[in-house]
Amino acid sequence: MTNTIFAERKDQVHRKGEEPFQMACDKESLAGAVSQRACVFCGSRVVLYPITDALHLVHGPIGCAAYTWDIRGALSSGPELHRHSYSTDLQESDVIFGGEDKLYRALTQLIERINPKAAFVYSTCIVGIIGDDLSGVCKKVEREKGIPVIPVESEGFKGNKRAGYNAACRAMFQLVGTGPIDDISPLSVNILGDFNLAGEIWIVREYFERMGVKVVANITGDGRVDDLRRAHGAALNLVQCSGSTIDLAKMMKDEYKIPFLRVSYFGVEDMADSLYKVADFFKDLDPEIMERTKALVRDELSELYPKLKEYRKALKGKKAAIYVGGAFKAFSLVKAFRLLGMTVELVGSQTGTEEDYKELHEITDPGTIIVDDSNPLELSSFLEEKDVDIFVGGVKERPIAYKLGVGFCDHNHERKEALEGFVGMLNFAKEVYSTVMSPVWRFTPRKQAISSKPQEMDVCHERKAIKN
Amino acid sequence: MCAMKEKRLKTEKEPYVATTDSCKLCAPLGACLAFKGVESSVPFLHGSQGCATYMRRYVISHFREPVDIASSSLGEKHAIYGGGPNLKLGLKNVMSKYHCGLIGVATTCLTETIGDDTSRLVKEFKDEFSDVMASHGNPSIVNVSTPSYAGSHVDGFQSAVRAIVDQLASNVQAGENTLNLFPGFVSPADIRYLKEIVHDFGLNPVVLPDISETLDGPAAAEYEKIPSGGTPIASIKGMGTALSSIEFGRCLANSMSASNILEDRFNVHSRRLGTPIGLRETDIFMNALEEITCRKTPVKYELERGRLIDSYVDGHKYVSGKRAVIYGDPDMVVGLASFLTEIGIKPVLCATGAKCQHFKTAIKAVTEEILDEPPEVLDNVDFFDIEETAEKMSPDVLLGSSKGYKLARKWNIPLVRLGFPIHDRFGAQRICQLGYKGTQDLFDMIVNAVIQATQDRSPIGYTYI
Numbered sequence: 035m036t037n038t039i040f041a042e043r044k045d046q047v048h049r050k051g052e053e054p055f056q057m058a059c060d061k062e063s064l065a066g067a068v069s070q071r072a073c074v075f076c077g078s079r080v081v082l083y084p085i086t087d088a089l090h091l092v093h094g095p096i097g098c099a100a101y102t103w104d105i106r107g108a109l110s111s112g113p114e115l116h117r118h119s120y121s122t123d124l125q126e127s128d129v130i131f132g133g134e135d136k137l138y139r140a141l142t143q144l145i146e147r148i149n150p151k152a153a154f155v156y157s158t159c160i161v162g163i164i165g166d167d168l169s170g171v172c173k174k175v176e177r178e179k180g181i182p183v184i185p186v187e188s189e190g191f192k193g194n195k196r197a198g199y200n201a202a203c204r205a206m207f208q209l210v211g212t213g214p215i216d217d218i219s220p221l222s223v224n225i226l227g228d229f230n231l232a233g234e235i236w237i238v239r240e241y242f243e244r245m246g247v248k249v250v251a252n253i254t255g256d257g258r259v260d261d262l263r264r265a266h267g268a269a270l271n272l273v274q275c276s277g278s279t280i281d282l283a284k285m286m287k288d289e290y291k292i293p294f295l296r297v298s299y300f301g302v303e304d305m306a307d308s309l310y311k312v313a314d315f316f317k318d319l320d321p322e323i324m325e326r327t328k329a330l331v332r333d334e335l336s337e338l339y340p341k342l343k344e345y346r347k348a349l350k351g352k353k354a355a356i357y358v359g360g361a362f363k364a365f366s367l368v369k370a371f372r373l374l375g376m377t378v379e380l381v382g383s384q385t386g387t388e389e390d391y392k393e394l395h396e397i398t399d400p401g402t403i404i405v406d407d408s409n410p411l412e413l414s415s416f417l418e419e420k421d422v423d424i425f426v427g428g429v430k431e432r433p434i435a436y437k438l439g440v441g442f443c444d445h446n447h448e449r450k451e452a453l454e455g456f457v458g459m460l461n462f463a464k465e466v467y468s469t470v471m472s473p474v475w476r477f478t479p480r481k482q483a484i485s486s487k488p489q490e491m492d493v494c495h496e497r498k499a500i501k502n
Numbered sequence: 503m504c505a506m507k508e509k510r511l512k513t514e515k516e517p518y519v520a521t522t523d524s525c526k527l528c529a530p531l532g533a534c535l536a537f538k539g540v541e542s543s544v545p546f547l548h549g550s551q552g553c554a555t556y557m558r559r560y561v562i563s564h565f566r567e568p569v570d571i572a573s574s575s576l577g578e579k580h581a582i583y584g585g586g587p588n589l590k591l592g593l594k595n596v597m598s599k600y601h602c603g604l605i606g607v608a609t610t611c612l613t614e615t616i617g618d619d620t621s622r623l624v625k626e627f628k629d630e631f632s633d634v635m636a637s638h639g640n641p642s643i644v645n646v647s648t649p650s651y652a653g654s655h656v657d658g659f660q661s662a663v664r665a666i667v668d669q670l671a672s673n674v675q676a677g678e679n680t681l682n683l684f685p686g687f688v689s690p691a692d693i694r695y696l697k698e699i700v701h702d703f704g705l706n707p708v709v710l711p712d713i714s715e716t717l718d719g720p721a722a723a724e725y726e727k728i729p730s731g732g733t734p735i736a737s738i739k740g741m742g743t744a745l746s747s748i749e750f751g752r753c754l755a756n757s758m759s760a761s762n763i764l765e766d767r768f769n770v771h772s773r774r775l776g777t778p779i780g781l782r783e784t785d786i787f788m789n790a791l792e793e794i795t796c797r798k799t800p801v802k803y804e805l806e807r808g809r810l811i812d813s814y815v816d817g818h819k820y821v822s823g824k825r826a827v828i829y830g831d832p833d834m835v836v837g838l839a840s841f842l843t844e845i846g847i848k849p850v851l852c853a854t855g856a857k858c859q860h861f862k863t864a865i866k867a868v869t870e871e872i873l874d875e876p877p878e879v880l881d882n883v884d885f886f887d888i889e890e891t892a893e894k895m896s897p898d899v900l901l902g903s904s905k906g907y908k909l910a911r912k913w914n915i916p917l918v919r920l921g922f923p924i925h926d927r928f929g930a931q932r933i934c935q936l937g938y939k940g941t942q943d944l945f946d947m948i949v950n951a952v953i954q955a956t957q958d959r960s961p962i963g964y965t966y967i
Binding site: 065070074075076095103118122123126160191194414438439479483 | 557573610
């Protein structure tokens with residue numbers, strides 16, 4: 035076990051209860067350690083990508099655009115420009131002579147062809163090196179085409195995913211404040227940090243509707259350029275996903291005095307808490323909002339709890355491991371597993387902050403491993419040591435679990451099942467059940483090895499019986 | 503000049519500068535796939551962390567296997583002052599945790615552009631850290647230049663295979679009766695079958711790369727840091743002593759050929775054949791094995807061949823005259839074009855995202871015997887180009903990666919998923935399309951896809967077809 039962890043990474047792994055809590059994080063990934071992290075470009079791309087009526091043009095070699103083509107299930111109720119992959123596909127000659135002219139021509143042609151409401155132009159590693167004047171080209175095209183053309187400073191090597199979130203927020207902030215806000219209700223919010231995977235933002239919007247709260251802009255799931263332009267008219271920003279959009283909320287607070295609340299729509303507790311926080315915020319404007327919200331939560335729970343019962347019974351005492359991108363999801367998952375009667379043996383994230391890890395330390399049980407910026411060797415050894423029944427993560431974590439004969443739940447952005455809201459808790463329970471309780475595990479070598487000793491004795495016993 | 507540009511000049515339409523929905527990937531990804539096929543090997547990208555993570559994700563979604571790709575994880579200061587120190591640190595770290603036999607270092611656009619001389623850095627590493635190397639059993643380090651702005655994943659794959667041979671092969675005997683086989687990027691199931699064929703001819707195959715186990719491994723009791731399987735490094739070192747080499751790829755440029763190196767340096771005779779898809783291309787492969795071994799094709803394969811022809815006859819009317827669009831890696835498209843013409847399907851459009859100067863000639867060579875007029879052939883295209891060109895051709899079926907699904911959905915025609923990547927179906931690693939048996943599977947798949955489309959569209963609901 036200790037052999038698996040690099041000396042340089044020792045302070046990024048903690049076992050609760052063994053020593054005073056102190057954890058290092060927000061470090062550059064260690065060379066050769068096979069980090070599960072992506073890059074700055076990835077951070078920007080995933081945050082902005084669900085804006086459905088914008089052109090997203092990646093200025094770089096083909097890979098950056100190809101690997102991010104339609105990878106996430108951010109649903110749209112209208113336009114689907116975001117599901118295409120546009121790239122300047124830089125070639126050797128562009129690298130030598132500069133890519134500005136190619137970018138200019140690519141942009142103008144695409145804008146003419148697909149008629150987007152705005153364009154985001156992503157910088158990649160190489161653009162940062164060859165020194166193309168991205169914002170100069172963007173300004174020129176903006177003047178000529180009459181739509182916002184916004185450079186995204188997302189050179190891959192300039193930090194990790196979180197730096198990319200920041201670049202995306204700065205890009206979006208250029209749109210905020212440019213649209214009319216006269217007809218916006220005083221009981222209104224922007225939803226930040228939800229990407230409408232499997233239609234989740236629609237579930238949450240429906241709750242707000244029932245509470246009497248209007249949503250101005252989805253940022254960014256099922257997002258629209260015109261909504262972003264009027265986002266400064268909302269009374270309150272609700273920020274989910276701690277890393278990705280908090281910077282935008284801070285910018286809007288400074289510039290437009292819009293307060294923000296941290297929320298989470300995962301799990302019963304956090305979902306209800308989030309709705310209550312919103313109701314509390316608007317209670318002076320609408321004295322009955324809290325009653326309506328309580329009724330909503332009551333209705334939803336009275337429908338949910340009887341359905342959860344069977345799953346809880348089956349899953350009680352099972353063990354879970356969690357490794358996700360942002361730590362906020364981990365908080366909600368720890369609570370959600372607790373609701374199902376399960377224990378969490380491992381919890382980690384790619385880009386958690388010191389505060390995040392403190393909070394994880396507080397809400398987990400003694401013995402739980404807490405880890406920052408982990409890698410396949412560590413994760414596999416933790417799974418083996420803790421002998422868990424399910425691992426929650428993304429695509430890169432899935433084969434680690436399956437190879438070891440451990441159940442898996444995809445809580446990344448490729449999921450097709452809505453996991454947010456009260457109904458999301460039920461879907462989560464179903465998914466956990468469907469993997470943990472599957473009969474296939476008993477055939478896997480690791481499980482057979484664990485249970486082989488008594489079986490061997492049985493066999494011997496029978497053989498003896500036959501001989502006799 | 504590429505075929506697409508030629509066509510555009512003819513129609514006097516300004517070509518789109520941007521690539522929309524790419525039909526290719528970048529070179530480092532191809533290199534990583536090739537390195538995955540060597541025993542006890544860890545692919546290593548010299549560049550920023552994102553490249554490795556993205557490619558892992560992309561490859562895992564196809565093979566559904568753990569795919570570890572290390573990275574030198576360069577940050578801003580390395581981009582300015584050079585990535586050497588991080589490359590060396592990364593190499594040391596990979597050796598200490600993976601206990602590998604080979605590290606395959608591929609460059610990326612970042613490190614090529616900042617001017618890192620990776621060959622020199624690797625040499626320096628070997629000198630400076632000879633003690634570290636020795637304490638980890640002196641693993642081999644192979645390096646290959648794969649700037650993402652030049653060529654495609656196909657070029658990256660071929661460059662890496664060539665680099666492995668160039669930097670490791672020797673004439674130190676490693677086995678008796680060995681045959682070097684360079685299959686190109688084909689599936690794990692294909693490689694398993696190819697090895698079986700070569701064995702049945704009494705030869706010991708050295709297949710490079712061999713992803714048959716490394717990217718399609720069994721369930722494990724304990725996590726394997728590096729999956730078992732892959733071409734043994736000792737066998738690669740012995741490639742110079744083989745009886746002969748066979749390399750698939752009618753589109754492969756001479757300068758990219760790995761078997762040419764062995765012929766030039768060690769006088770190992772090299773045969774360049776088409777990827778054996780369909781009856782005729784497989785016959786050529788089997789004939790080559792007969793020539794090398796002076797043995798007749800084993801009865802088992804004669805039977806497979808006979809059954810294949812029998813099924814061609816049984817199924818010909820379902821597919822006769824159908825129009826197909828094929829897209830993907832050049833050599834797979836060439837093989838499929840050859841096969842489709844044999845069974846009476848017209849490949850109306852053969853397209854590849856890669857730039858490939860031999861593509862058109864190769865398609866002509868495998869289709870002209872049967873087709874009166876050659877199909878439209880385009881290289882260096884994206885899915886926007888393919889859609890624009892194919893729309894007017896009213897195709898009945900699409901063959902290629904899962905990335906063409908949107909077109910199949912739009913035109914309401916079947917997509918037979920082949921090649922890489924297949925991200926929306928299960929079992930991609932087990933698709934066998936080479937040899938008589940693979941062609942048989944392919945033929946059944948295509949006939950059934952056409953039958954199902956007819957059945958689904960019919961208001962009658964036929965229960966006998």
